[in-house]
Amino acid sequence: MFDKRLINEGRQVKGYLILTVGLSVGISLLAVAQAWYFSQIVAKVFLAKAPFKAVDHALGLILAIVVVKALFQWSSEVCAHEAALRVKSDLRQRLLQKIFALGPFYVRGEKSGEVISTIVGGTDALEDYFAKYLPQLLIAVGIPLIILAFVFPLDWKSGSILLLTGPLIPIFMVMIGKLAEKKSLQQWQRLSWMSGHFLDILRGITTLKLFGRAKDQIRVIARVSESFRESTLSVLRIAFLSALVLEFLATMSTALVAVAIGLRLVYGTLSFSSGLFLLLLAPEFYTPLRTLGLNFHAGLSGVNAADRIFEILNVPQPNLSIEPNSDTRHSRILADDYQIKFDHVTLTYEQEDTPALQDITVSLNCRETIALVGPSGAGKTSLVQLVMGFIQPSEGQISINGELLQTISPNIWREQIGYVSQNPYLFAGSILENITLGKPEATMNEIIKAAESANAHNFIMTFPRGYHTILGEGGYRLSGGQAQRIAMARIFLKNPPLLIFDEPTSSLDLVSEKAVQEALWNLAQGKTSIIIAHRLNTIRQANRILVLDQGRIVEEGNHDGLMIKRGLYYQLVQKARGLSL
Known part of the structure; x- marks a missing residue:
């Protein structure tokens, strides 16, 4: 699963990936050394009846090799995951920058839940691609060649068996992968659909309760979840089938090498230490290929997630002609x-x-x-x-x-520009944090003055924690008029020369409307103002x-x-x- 787009993303962390592969090659060379020393020890102790002192140095080396291999393995995994985390972080930032650049009109045309699923779950799906599949793709090519370089000089027959049977594993991996590709894409699409549907239901829960359709949505969610469950299980069935086939091929190939070595040991055409050494290297030859097969589905999931990620990143932006500096x-x-x-x-x-x-x-x-x-x-x-x-x-x-x-x-x-819409959005956080969106570095005196100008200070101080009162998502705990006045306070604090009002009083009661209108006309003094009017009595002064x-x-x-x-x-x-x- 060689995706050029993801390979290009991997260039920014090529140092980590090269180090991961290098450490894995080091692990392979250490495994060769460990097999060599072990075969020599067994031959000396069981055939030559050598005393412990004759092999204690070799045993010490094996212990050292095991420790170094563990350190190399740990370092390799750390480097691989660091590479994946850096790519994920970069892609998330670029996705957010792209969405912000495309603006609200693009977001309105997309399902919010699906976009969130892409930014969070989609980029998470790339972790296994960069941490496991991509390094393993290089390791699966390099390590078997290194093993063959040690096997052929000792026994060309065992080397030939390894060379002929080794390619069968990636061939079957690709054949089964083609079967899994459509299922994996279907699984990702259903996950995105389910995420978007869940978010729609949460946002519209009030409407669903009022119209008595909450129970219907429970059945819909059950149906959507069942669809996702079925697609996930179909992918897992193929993954388990793939693992079974790859393990079977590796086991049978190792058995062929073992039989060939055993026959030559019986007829005395191969020394015991060499035969044992070759037998120990056979699993090391197939292990990278088997691991690649196991990680193939992780790579497949990453590619499917990347399709949606790059679909967003490749959306054309407005044609701007901004000169440098x-x-x-x-x-x-x-x-x-x-x-x-x-x-x-x-x-x-x-x-x-x-x-x-x-x-x-x-x-x-x-x-x-x-x-x-x-x-x-x-x-x-x-x-x-x-x-x-x-x-x-x-x-x-x-x-x-x-x-x-x-x-x-x-x-x-x-x-x-200062913009106040019909339904201003207040973020989950304190009132203070919502007001200071207009000017993060503002002093407390400036914030209070802005709130007073927006007719918001008095009601803010009725809360036990005042400006530090925590609001829920969308301004939960505030009335429509209070939310509008918090939004107006933002603009007072920012103090921009151009104001745009999308009739902030259209959905308010008379008392709140009067307070917001007063704040609006106070704010508009000496500034350029554009008012979208739904209640025409608000524009007589225009x-x-x-x-x-x-x-x-x-x-x-x-x-x-x-x-x-x-x-x-x-x-x-x-x-x-x-x-x-």
Whole structure:
């Protein structure tokens, strides 16, 4: 199972792998020396009736060889696992970096559980590939050749038997491996499916309980688990069959060597010490081949996991044209007052024919509050995602003070942005840790001031541990309004010049809505703000309102001017008020 992609990954740890193979070769040479001394001792003691003193030196050498072999074996395993751990760590980091670079739109199109299974379980499956299979692949070639180099000068007949029977083990290993390949891939796919399904159920457990479908999901989980069990057992059956065949071939081949040696000992054509030495070397010749066969399935699992890992790593990233050493220049440009300009921008998502945005040409000016309104699916969120750089336009250009957005480092650009969504995500950890995402080096006074500005300080202090109160995943223990104000405190602490609000008050009660709205307008003072509006009463203070419909800007102006036009905006306001048109 020689996978070029994994071999390339192994280049970064080739020193550890070479040391692993070198130590294994050393173990083999020590085994040859041990067999030689042992055969000489037996011949002297049982045939020549030599006293103990005549062989005590050789026995001491054998003891030393056993100790050194154990040290070499331990060192070899340490080096092999160190190589595997380094490759796994590197791949995990690259996978996370790739997923972060692809952004939230890629993640939304994937099953979270399956992605997690790839990052954790998939990379773990590579450990045996690098720690056992890959070194053993080289050892299985080198050590039998070393053994033959000692056997042929003593007895060409035994060497010929070893040379002819040795290749049978890898041949049968490959034949059985081809049978196992499809089963192993099926096992990995079902594990990923099961992981994704479990996560979906955990996330939707409230909905399942409310609709009385929890018991149905228990049956589904049982069915999914049974499917995984069957695929795992089918792989194990093949693995056990493989082990049986390989052990049988190795045993029979060793028996052939033993019979040939025994016959020549009977007829006196071979000395006893040489015969015993050859007999002791025969198992050493087959051991690396048998071990390779046993590790073949580990290699197969690693290759199947690698398919999904490299599928993610090879997903095309947005076409960015970032010049080297441009971060300093762009930081200076973005530190000044800046203008965001859309020039004939069109966006069409993959596997879709209808554009989400069509021929958008608009400028968003510094320290201006712009509201985006329109019916569901009009393109409001798509426009904001373009501004944040999570997706790239299919046609047209977006520029910041004349600099194309795709030439600016995403990290430098996003430092300028503060984003609050309808359902902000709070991580499992303390309130303090969640707020300081906006500025990790902030002082406690700065954190309290930010929380006060977001109308969050008072309710935080009602908790026994205050800012050190531990939140569950997703902000468990907080109401929607409290979670929004924690998210607003993050932005106050970060204090970016560009703010984007995906209507943070849309799902709040009136009291919470008032508190969040007050924090929102306090935060927007002196900054450029983009507000996606669902509750239209939140945007009366906006300097400019962009009305989108079917991916186009159909109206533009302030609240009073658009109401006079009695167009789409007027209709949306009337519907929001519950009035018939």
